[in-house]
Amino acid sequence: MKSILLNIAKEEFNNNLNKVHFVDDKYANNFLNNLDKYPHAFVLACLMDKRIKAERAWMIPYKVYKELGSFDIDYLYKKPLSRYKRLFNVGNYHIHNNEAAKYFYKAIHLIKEKYDGDASKIWKDNPSSATVVYRFLEFEGIGIKIATMAANILARQFKIPMSDYCSIDVSPDVHVRRVMKRLYNLPDNATTEQIIYKAREINPTFPGLIDYTCWKIGREICHPKKIECDKCPLSKECYYYINKK
Numbered sequence: 001m002k003s004i005l006l007n008i009a010k011e012e013f014n015n016n017l018n019k020v021h022f023v024d025d026k027y028a029n030n031f032l033n034n035l036d037k038y039p040h041a042f043v044l045a046c047l048m049d050k051r052i053k054a055e056r057a058w059m060i061p062y063k064v065y066k067e068l069g070s071f072d073i074d075y076l077y078k079k080p081l082s083r084y085k086r087l088f089n090v091g092n093y094h095i096h097n098n099e100a101a102k103y104f105y106k107a108i109h110l111i112k113e114k115y116d117g118d119a120s121k122i123w124k125d126n127p128s129s130a131t132v133v134y135r136f137l138e139f140e141g142i143g144i145k146i147a148t149m150a151a152n153i154l155a156r157q158f159k160i161p162m163s164d165y166c167s168i169d170v171s172p173d174v175h176v177r178r179v180m181k182r183l184y185n186l187p188d189n190a191t192t193e194q195i196i197y198k199a200r201e202i203n204p205t206f207p208g209l210i211d212y213t214c215w216k217i218g219r220e221i222c223h224p225k226k227i228e229c230d231k232c233p234l235s236k237e238c239y240y241y242i243n244k245k
């Protein structure tokens with residue numbers, strides 16, 4: 001049976017490259033989209049994206065850039081950890097400023113020492129998706145959720161060529177969870193692993209492909225209380241809509 005969800009996700013994947021919307025601030029957004037000049041900004045932003053709102057996390061590299069007046073990797077590399085700790089604490093960038101500053105500093109050192117200062121070497125050589133995820137996991141402070149999210153953004157939105165996509169899982173947040181539970185009649189207390197394996201079952205060659213479509217529908221249509229099934233493109237295959245309306 002053809003899946004409407006998969007069709008929508010594939011269409012989005014095949015669309016031409018658009019600028020990725022990370023943050024509302026257009027200068028910061030352009031900065032994060034500039035993978036040619038500042039590939040390390042993308043990596044550092046991914047690293048910051050935990051325990052705080054995504055918008056706040058993704059602004060951090062740009063704030064550092066504005067404070068220091070440069071985002072050149074050699075310049076960043078020369079700054080001591082104490083400088084980053086001061087920046088993070090004075091600007092209150094994160095809820096865990098000292099820890100986030102330490103991860104930020106260590107990531108700069110890994111990029112400089114392992115990738116000659118060029119973070120795009122993490123994804124440049126047509127690697128397998130497992131290699132990309134693994135390379136992100138080598139950064140202190142990055143777990144599997146962020147590593148797969150980073151690989152997914154690179155593949156799906158920046159259209160970075162990879163030899164396969166099978167190791168890119170969904171990174172289930174509240175929206176993805178809610179939509180997948182209703183769509184596939186998963187239990188209310190479905191674990192992260194259940195969500196991930198359901199996505200693998202649906203599209204084993206690229207499980208994370210459906211992540212963005214589910215997230216968007218969850219954010220815009222499939223709300224916790226106000227469930228606007230009449231507007232939803234997935235209604236014809238949605239368990240909740242078919243059985244509980």
Ligand code: SF4
Nearest residue numbers: 222229232235238241
């Ligand atoms: S049909 Fe309704 S319940 Fe199903 S995903 Fe769409 S909005 Fe959610």
